[in-house]
Amino acid sequence: MSKEFHIAVVGATGVVGRQLLEILEERDFPVAQLRLLASERSDGEFLDFRGGSLLVQRLDEEAFAGIDLAFFCAPAAVSARFCPIAAGAGAVCIDFSGAWRIDADVPLVLPEVNPHEIARARGKKIIAIPGAAAAALAVALKPLHQLSPLRRLVVTSVQAVSGAGQAGIDELRVQCGELLNGRPCDAKVFPRQIAFNCLPQNGPFDADGVDAEEAALVHDLRRLLDLPELGVSATAVRVPVFYGYSAAVNVEAQGALSLPQARAALAATPGVALIDEPAEGDYPTPVDAAGQDEVQVGRLRVDGSRPGGLDLWLAADNLRAGAALPAVRVAELLFLGREE
Ligand SMILES: NC(=O)C1=CN([C@@H]2O[C@H](COP(=O)(O)OP(=O)(O)OC[C@H]3O[C@@H](n4cnc5c(N)ncnc54)[C@H](OP(=O)(O)O)[C@@H]3O)[C@@H](O)[C@H]2O)C=CC1
Numbered sequence: 001m002s003k004e005f006h007i008a009v010v011g012a013t014g015v016v017g018r019q020l021l022e023i024l025e026e027r028d029f030p031v032a033q034l035r036l037l038a039s040e041r042s043d044g045e046f047l048d049f050r051g052g053s054l055l056v057q058r059l060d061e062e063a064f065a066g067i068d069l070a071f072f073c074a075p076a077a078v079s080a081r082f083c084p085i086a087a088g089a090g091a092v093c094i095d096f097s098g099a100w101r102i103d104a105d106v107p108l109v110l111p112e113v114n115p116h117e118i119a120r121a122r123g124k125k126i127i128a129i130p131g132a133a134a135a136a137l138a139v140a141l142k143p144l145h146q147l148s149p150l151r152r153l154v155v156t157s158v159q160a161v162s163g164a165g166q167a168g169i170d171e172l173r174v175q176c177g178e179l180l181n182g183r184p185c186d187a188k189v190f191p192r193q194i195a196f197n198c199l200p201q202n203g204p205f206d207a208d209g210v211d212a213e214e215a216a217l218v219h220d221l222r223r224l225l226d227l228p229e230l231g232v233s234a235t236a237v238r239v240p241v242f243y244g245y246s247a248a249v250n251v252e253a254q255g256a257l258s259l260p261q262a263r264a265a266l267a268a269t270p271g272v273a274l275i276d277e278p279a280e281g282d283y284p285t286p287v288d289a290a291g292q293d294e295v296q297v298g299r300l301r302v303d304g305s306r307p308g309g310l311d312l313w314l315a316a317d318n319l320r321a322g323a324a325l326p327a328v329r330v331a332e333l334l335f336l337g338r339e340e
Pocket residue numbers: 010011012013014015016017037038039040041042043059072073074075076078096097098130131132162163164165166167318319322323
């Protein structure tokens with residue numbers, strides 16, 4: 001009989017955690033035992049898995065005994081504290097948060113983009129998954145970089161409220177209801193009203209006015225593409241969209257990027273869906289990307305203002321394509337030797 005694994009999911013009740021359970025089920029990951037962990041708020045709740053109901057338990061230091069693989073889909077502070085504890089108990093940790101991505105000793109893996117990092121990940125106990133924005137961008141930009149090395153990017157990152165977890169979704173829903181009924185609304189999760197608005201802020205600003213999400217996007221993208229010197233100018237905007245990450249990207253490559261070449265390279269890339277029929281009004285949107293495994297790319301245009309210039313627009317499901325699916329693929333590569 002093939003081996004089955006003892007798995008813990010920290011943050012199982014969150015939006016990423018629930019998406020992860022769905023994908024483990026869909027892809028038939030061999031699970032001997034699934035231990036669902038969350039904060040004390042969810043202690044005693046049940047979540048569905050493979051037709052049954054599993055109890056959610058409060059995360060504590062004893063939670064990782066006998067666990068082979070622990071997915072961490074909780075806030076970064078939880079990962080920072082508990083990944084070493086889980087690793088000490090013998091588990092391999094796959095972390096979705098930003099806690100470990102800047103640690104050069106921790107592999108940052110996205111199977112479509114840097115599968116060679118999997119070799120480095122073997123033997124490591126903590127492995128990081130990139131943020132959803134960097135993941136979607138890296139998948140779409142790698143084939144263009146292979147055509148002509150990238151010199152500089154200008155990215156406007158357009159992020160759904162689900163990027164801020166279940167609380168972000170709830171805040172948009174409540175604010176829409178209040179405003180449509182002529183009542184004032186409170187902002188608790190986001191810094192200002194998000195309903196019917198756009199906020200050029202996703203995290204705290206540093207002393208230079210750079211938003212934490214922008215800095216993380218630049219860092220993760222350079223690391224994934226193995227281009228530490230890549231010029232990236234990023235602006236992250238939170239928009240009143242429930243699900244789906246999108247971005248407008250201006251690419252400057254070292255040599256000319258022709259449209260037919262770029263289209264052919266993107267169309268041939270696993271993990272990319274080229275949706276680029278502007279005359280028929282066919283282009284990616286976050287609503288269409290939600291629920292899909294691929295990063296959708298379209299609106300390809302030559303940027304005639306500079307040599308090697310190209311503009312594009314992309315959209316991807318931030319929870320699925322940008323987070324839970326890459327994490328399960330990493331687990332498949334590490335534990336099952338499964339290749340796509
Ligand atoms: N949302 C997205 O698009 C993406 C998110 N990520 C990262 O994934 C992680 C999870 O995000 P997301 O699912 O959106 O967030 P949610 O807020 O929806 O879920 C957070 C989860 O963490 C649990 N949790 C919170 N505090 C603790 C604690 N002290 N101890 C144990 N569990 C705790 C929550 O449990 P409870 O329900 O009991 O509160 C819940 O299960 C974050 O690190 C985020 O940055 C990464 C890529 C994309």
